[in-house]
Amino acid sequence: MSEERSLNFIEEIIDEHLKAGKYQQIVTRFPPEPNGYLHIGHASSICLNFGLTKKYPGYTNLRFDDTNPTTEETEYVESIKNDVKWLGFEWKHELYASDYFDTLYEYAVTLIKKNRAYVDDSSSEEMASMKGTPTEPGKDSVYRNRSIEENLQLFEQMKNGAFADGTKTLRAKIDMAHMNMLMRDPVLYRIKHAHHHRTGDKWCIYPMYDFAHGQSDSIENITHSICTLEFVPHRELYDWFINELEIYPSHQYEFARRNINYTVTSKRKLLQLVNEKHVEGWDDPRMPTVSGLRRRGYTPDSIRDFCERIGIAKRENMIDVSLLEFCIREHLNKIALRRMVVFDPLRVIITNYPNETILLKTENNPEDPNGGTREMKFSNEILIERDDFMENPPKKYFRLSPGNKVRLKSAYIIQCDEVLKDAAGNVTALHCSYITNSKSGEDTSGIKVQGTLHWVNAADAVEVEVREYDRLFKVEDPTDEAGDFKEYLNPDSLKIVKGFAEPAILTDTNADRFQFLRKGYYCFDKESKPGQLVFNRTVTLKDAWAKEQKKG
């Protein structure tokens, strides 16, 4: 849309590289660990990595960073592939860090032969105590000066399963006094007699992230390896391996992860919410996961638009969820079918209307000239929203009240004549009269009304289930509050209500996104069945009246 939009800092770097002829094309990768579902933060990274190679010559790989068999599962692999595709991106190659286990092993042997790695028998506790602190240097392990031959032999034995888990590691030999703690002889390989989702039981030693990620980038000739800011200190190690191994020099660039208020985007925390049943699953519509947003009714276009708008930078950030909501409203306003659904019905009897049912025409989407029309039945008994009537209305209340007139959308103007109540004083029904020459499209009454209400014909309203979702947390940043973040879950994040829908909804099974007039945007939930329709609220409409009321 906006060709002249300014570049983000990564695009600027790439622009320069391309202009200077450093690269003819660029290669990026999206490197998820298959230990959880993708969330909106990942979506931002996906849009960045895949977006870059749409904009510039080159391609993007999908590479699963599967170096820890104890947390990784194929279920996650499948969900991740599905989510990336759904967001609208195509990867060039589907790859796995585990594809490179043989090569990585050879790289480790190379380092040992260069006297740049050694087998350490220290326990993790010992290693931690000798690591030093950010302000104090660490101490060399007593195993640091084993001979190359001994290291070679021990490492091979590690590979062959001669040792128990945790008894030995392979470490790089760098500098235990280095300012950067990651350079203090980092662990390269650990022993884990665990079944891997792809390599099965072939291996009982697995490379650590630092020894796998950069080399995987290098093997794939990744030109621009983009990750989040917490990996900045890893870059020195990343470059050290590439330099020592004399392999293709990929380069790492870091940007700030995107945070959104009123939610959490940490796989660990999201996993907790799932495991402890605070939500129904990874795709619960309240989850900030891609699958949750999808089930909630978000479109891929709206998510891509959101990622585009929030941009990429290096500073800490907390993005207002209202921008996400703006993006989905903007898209849905253009494409969603309009339907009328009454949630909390109040019966209206039109006393001067004949005892007959007529058909009225109404548009499917006023924003879409090709949206077409549908028919609605109208009779002398209809349902309106209970809060569209007030017996003693405040100022600026444009809806129905005794003696007041409103228009029924696409139908007639009615006036409230009488309020019916039960013994307890609750309003049970309204007697209204209609203005005979005020029919929509052929109104000759000349009457102007301030309010237009949605309604359904009482005789053929369809009862449906509606799930009203709200923000998951009641505070902007649950992780910044005292105590456990789960204490700040919003107890009202889901309200299940009944709705009375116009019958058109029964034949709308091919459509999947709706605007319930004056209410919000809704979509079919996956649990919806013929005869038992279930809708999820994606987002409410903006509500100027609610705002007005808040002012008091």
Add this chain to the structure above:
RNA sequence: UGGCCUAUAGUAUAAUGGUAGUACGACAGAUUUUGGUUCUGUUUGUCUUGGUUCGAAUCCAGGUAGGCCAACCA
């Protein structure tokens, strides 16, 4: 009391030594058979102190604030 990263309206992001702009939000108004949409307008900003310069958000130095780093996680 180490190293590294960062600092522009409420939020996010531009301005690449030369008029501080855009979007969302908020507020006000117009239009409207959705209190929706659309349109118009208003509001609010360069962390601080110095320096370089004709000119600094931008370059330099000091300070301040926030973040990251001591898993056999990624």
